[in-house]
Amino acid sequence: MAVLDTPALECVGVSKSFGRAGSRGGVQALSEVTVTVRAAATGLLGANGAGKSTLMKVALGLTPPDSGTVRVLGIDAAADRDAVRRRVGYMPEHNCLPTEMSAQDMCVHIAQLRGLNRRDARRRTSEVLFAVGLEEERRRAIGTYSLGMRQRAKLAQALVHGPDLVVLDEPTSGLDPAGRREMLSIVRRLSHELGIRVLVSSHVLEDIEQTCDEVVVLRSGRLAAQQPVEPAARVGPVALRVTGDLGAFAGLLNARGVPTYPTQQGDIGIAVGDQTTLTLVRDLAAEQGIGILRLADEGDRLEEAVIDAMSSDRATDGARP
Amino acid sequence: MTSPTRPPAVLYDIRYSRFTGQLRPRVYAVLALARSSALGALGVRRSTGAKIWPFLLVVVAYAPAVVAVGIPLLVPDNDEFTEPLDFVSYYELLALIATPLLAYVATTIPSLLTRDRRDRVLTLYFSTALSAWEYVLGKVIAALLLILLVTLGPLLVLLIGGALVSDSPIDYVGDHAADLPKVVLAGVLLALFHAGWGLAIGSLTPRRVFAVGGYLGVMLVASTLGGAVASISNSDAFLAFVLPIVPIDMTASFLDTPEGNVTAPQGLLWAVWLVVVLGAAAVLWRRYRGGRES
Known part of the structure; x- marks a missing residue:
């Protein structure tokens, strides 16, 4: 600013x-x-x-x-x-x-x-x-x-x-x-x-x-x-929705050290949504051939x-x- | 062939840039407002229709003076009319233009203020360095200039035209040198009276039609009543309420008048003039004292 x-x-x-x-x-x-x-x-x-x-x-x-x-x-x-x-x-x-x-x-x-x-x-x-x-x-x-x-x-x-x-x-x-x-x-x-x-x-x-x-x-x-x-750069929770099996993708994220939880809308909740995590999500989706349908900031926005x-x-x- | 030291063409950068020049004192803003307002009231830089009526009235106001100046030129051997003032005196000229003056003032003066209120332009004006009082001052100057155009202007045409058509212009100027301050005073008396009343009415409504009606209504109703009462009571004092001729009759104290001319007592005329001018000033003060925008 x-x-x-x-x-x-x-x-x-x-x-x-x-x-x-x-x-x-x-x-x-x-x-x-x-x-x-x-x-x-x-x-x-x-x-x-x-x-x-x-x-x-x-x-x-x-x-x-x-x-x-x-x-x-x-x-x-x-x-x-x-x-x-x-x-x-x-x-x-x-x-x-x-x-x-x-x-x-x-x-x-x-x-x-x-x-x-x-x-x-x-x-x-x-x-x-x-x-x-x-x-x-x-x-x-x-x-x-x-x-x-x-x-x-x-x-x-x-x-x-x-x-x-x-x-x-x-x-x-x-x-x-x-x-x-x-x-x-x-x-x-x-x-x-x-x-x-x-x-x-x-x-x-x-x-x-x-x-x-x-x-x-x-x-x-x-x-x-x-x-x-x-x-400042967001680090708050994000909600993720992908094509295919959500649970399987959440498991892959957990295996890479990213803790997840189910959101009320049934999406994958990621508690710490910093830039490193989001890059990892992007790369993992590309690696698995999975499409990202929604990646929304769930934090306290303006x-x-x-x-x-x-x-x-x-x-x-x-x-x- | 172009000069080797000068390029054949110059490209001007018309993109927005910061202004770094010196701003002028506020008095120039007041004069700019007066100029713009006066020209706008005459229809300058507006539609053709907006110009017709004010300019027609200006022509009508100048016509007697132009005719008076023209007669000695057209009929040079006429013993009866050797100079324009033989045809029409300053006082008679003012009496002749009294009616077109009413129409002219009604057309131009109230709208100096009503148009700004109708368009709610005061917010813009007051967000500049211009204060409410400077705004009113600008409008008063515009109104005075507009009225002087059709009051002092014809008088000066008569005075200067007389010198120009005279056989001996230098002698003519010498004989009539004392006329200049008198005609200026006459023009100013008329201008203050009509400008004050026209602006006061214009400050009270954003609707031009109401302002014009108010201006003419008061002038004509007061004239009708004053004339009728003067006639019935056989008292010249009531002529002081014939408002359109009040400032004109005031000039009878320093301009030559026709034989048998009847006016209200000068003291009463000055009192009515003062009431109108000071009353108008009070209305404008009350209306604009807080710098209200509408």
């Missing part, structure tokens, strides 16, 4: 409520959230209403927190909001594009609002529209765009001033499978090829797994978990960890610093 020196986001005891918290209609959107985000690409995961968008808006200074401090790229978001916004790009979740403008005019306009002169704004606009795949449609009015194209246009405006950090709120929301795949690929490219820090929110774990190095899980406005997306965090009765604030 790529970990950088200056945290992209540091929150200490951040709380935010809308209306009077606890009263009818009042919502505690964030509650004492303390988290430090250092990874090149971090996913903000949580169910609808978990506080993801609010945390992003607080970080950008769009919504002032009730309490707590927020630092973005090492800059105090409350004291120097201007500096933060110049170094951060933001892609909101909802439709927010001027429908009568073309993507080109919109990006030039936003770039100028972010401090670029007109010449640089036009040059940067060409670059970002090319990067997000909108160069062919750049002169069409945004109102005529498909949802996928609008999402790309929103991403383009977030990148046009060359930000150090880009905050993406549900970038795949409403996209069809092909559009979603393309958007995820672009988001992945931002952090891994273009060197831009990414904070992306989603309620779909698969999106985070494909694009991020780290996941922060929010639940009911509280930090529920924070962990790497790609954990999905289980996230589901556990999102469904636990008490969200904990004791996440990894």
Whole structure:
């Protein structure tokens, strides 16, 4: 996992409520959230209403927190909001594009609002529209765009001033499978090829797994978990299903020093599924002319960890610093 | 043949790269917003249909001044009209464009704000370095420029055109040098009044049709009631409620007016003008003070 020196986001005891918290209609959107985000690409995961968008808006200074401090790229978001916004790009979740403008005019306009002169704004606009795949449609009015194209246009405006950090709120929301795949690929490219820090929110774990190095899980406005997306090499149990006689193959494995046990599904359970063991299984199957039908990680995977965090009765604030 | 020191063609790398240039101060962002908003309200870089109505009204607003400047050229030996101001005075010109001005303001000014709210663009704007107040300032500048285009513009055409068609332009400029600050003041009074009211109404709804209706409705209802009460009571004071002519009648204190011209008392006119402008400022302050996005 790529970990950088200056945290992209540091929150200490951040709380935010809308209306009077606890009263009818009042919502505690964030509650004492303390988290430090250092990874090149971090996913903000949580169910609808978990506080993801609010945390992003607080970080950008769009919504002032009730309490707590927020630092973005090492800059105090409350004291120097201007500096933060110049170094951060933001892609909101909802439709927010001027429908009568073309993507080109919109990006030039936003770039100028972010401090670029007109010449640089036009040059940067060409670059970002090319990067997000909108160069062919750049002169069409945004109102005529498909949802996928609008999402790309929103991403383009977030990148046009060359930000150090880009905050993406549900970038795949409403996209069809092909559009979603393309958007995820672009988001992945931002952090891994273009060197831009990414904070992306989603309620779909698969999106985070494909694009991020780290996941922060929010639940009911509280930090529920924070962990790497790609954990250390697995050594936990695996379930194996092969063609032919399962018992005979299990016996062969035992003879080679690999202890096995029957799983509830009737597969061969292997308690220590490290790389050496898996290589041995592969070689033995090849040697015996047996096909491997299923080799599944039965360990405590990210999905289980996230589901556990999102469904636990008490969200904990004791996440990894 | 190509120069040996210069390649025949250059390949530009248009792939995404990090921007390393210097960012400009926020005042440029405000001016960029004002420019983009004003051009957008006129339909520039929008569909042809979006350009027709505002530009038609601009033409209508300039027509009297252009005609007045043109008459001395077309009829050079006319003793009655030796200069454009003999044909129409500054005050009369403002009175002539009062109606097209209403239509023009209704068309362009409220939509400066309603369009952004309809498309929910404020989230984007406020995520840039632009603050809510700078956003409002940009829109106010855009509104003032748009209205000055059809108020100060025709007055300047009359003033400058008079010099150009005069037999002795230098003498003409000398005789009318004092007119320049007066026409600028007249244009600014009209612009502040209509920009304030148009933006205040526009800030209250994302629906353009409601904003236009609100702007015209208040202007026309107040005018109808004010005119009717003034007529019934035989009191000129009630003319101060004929809102479209309030800023125009204010200019009667420093511009030449036709004989027998009747206006409300100047103090009352200034009071109504101040109420409208300050009231509009209060509405905008209340609407945007928290930097709300919608």
